[in-house]
Amino acid sequence: MKGSINLMTENNLTIFEDHKIRRTYDKKTETWFFSVVDIVSALTDSTNSRRYWSDLKKQLTEQEGFSEVYEKIVQLKLKAPDGKMRETDCANTESLFRIIQSIPSPKAEPFKRWLAKVGYERVQEIADPEKSLNRARENWKKHGRSKQWIQQRMLGQETRNKLTDYWKDHDINEGDEYATLTSIIHQEWSGVSVKKHKDLKGLKSHNLRDHMTEAELIFTALAELSTRQIAESINAKGMPENKTASKAGGKIAKAARIELENKTGQKVISNENYLKSPKKIT
Structure with a gap:
């Protein structure tokens, strides 16, 4: 899977509430891949989201139906907080919906709606790049x-x-x-x-x-x-x-x-x- 992904040269960030979600875009399939750890952090507010995700992976691999999703998780290089590019577990929107279902969080449903909206916005931005700039302005305005x-x-x-x-x-x-x-x-x-x-x-x-x-x-x-x-x-x-x-x-x-x-x-x-x-x- 990793070798078939034709990623953009620069990584992107998007925001759910106050949480930064790292993502990168596969131009070949027109698909976003999101950092699973960042999403776990946004949904759980865990102080150790990496450990939470590690434990969740072990739990989910034992559940019927998750093995297929697990195979679709890929490691891609995303920019870490220290500025270095590090391999990170990433998944597309479809796989993330399945993962989110296994995380007990009141934010799950709002996050699903947000995730679907992000994918739609990307299609719009490809057709009209100015929409991306306008969204950035509106997002910053909402945050004061x-x-x-x-x-x-x-x-x-x-x-x-x-x-x-x-x-x-x-x-x-x-x-x-x-x-x-x-x-x-x-x-x-x-x-x-x-x-x-x-x-x-x-x-x-x-x-x-x-x-x-x-x-x-x-x-x-x-x-x-x-x-x-x-x-x-x-x-x-x-x-x-x-x-x-x-x-x-x-x-x-x-x-x-x-x-x-x-x-x-x-x-x-x-x-x-x-x-x-x-x-x-x-």
Whole structure:
């Protein structure tokens, strides 16, 4: 099964309530494959969703009819919270419906409706990519983001896409190498690692950028824009040269951040987030 899947080059995230669900699209069969662990986490709120899924698999293999579903579960590389691409149990919508039936959760039925809706939306987005952008705007709006924040988030994503396009064409491998360069840029401009920044905001598996303030988004975009333009100016290829460009790009945004902080007396790096119960830093 794994060898027959023609996946998109980039992984995607979708949201059920406040839970991030990793997914990847098979263009050949026009099918979404979702991370089973992420879905288990969304349905159960388990503190150890991997262990929950491991135990559930053992239980289900003993039940009649599940063996056929189990054979359809595939391991695909999805981006882990640490930024690395790791093999993850994934299943299509049909198989997930069967798995969901075995999870006692009041969210089961709403999740089934959500899952069916996600599949339908993908068909619409293929025909009209603008629908995807409009949905992103509406989703962020529902989660309390301002019009200005949404605009900056989307502009930042465009800046990010141009940078990763450059990396892709200049001998940088998607996954670990993308994550390494991103970490260099972030550490350089912000003065903290991605992990520490997420810890400050009280985030776990959440996307850091989705919980950045408008200022944090702007400086992230400045750092990545600067990195790409510097890389282009020296025609950086491979990791050593792109690491140099990443450090230089991050430093430009760092200098701007420090100047703004000196003028305003306020730190750019913030503990603010968009969780229902934000973590308070004392």
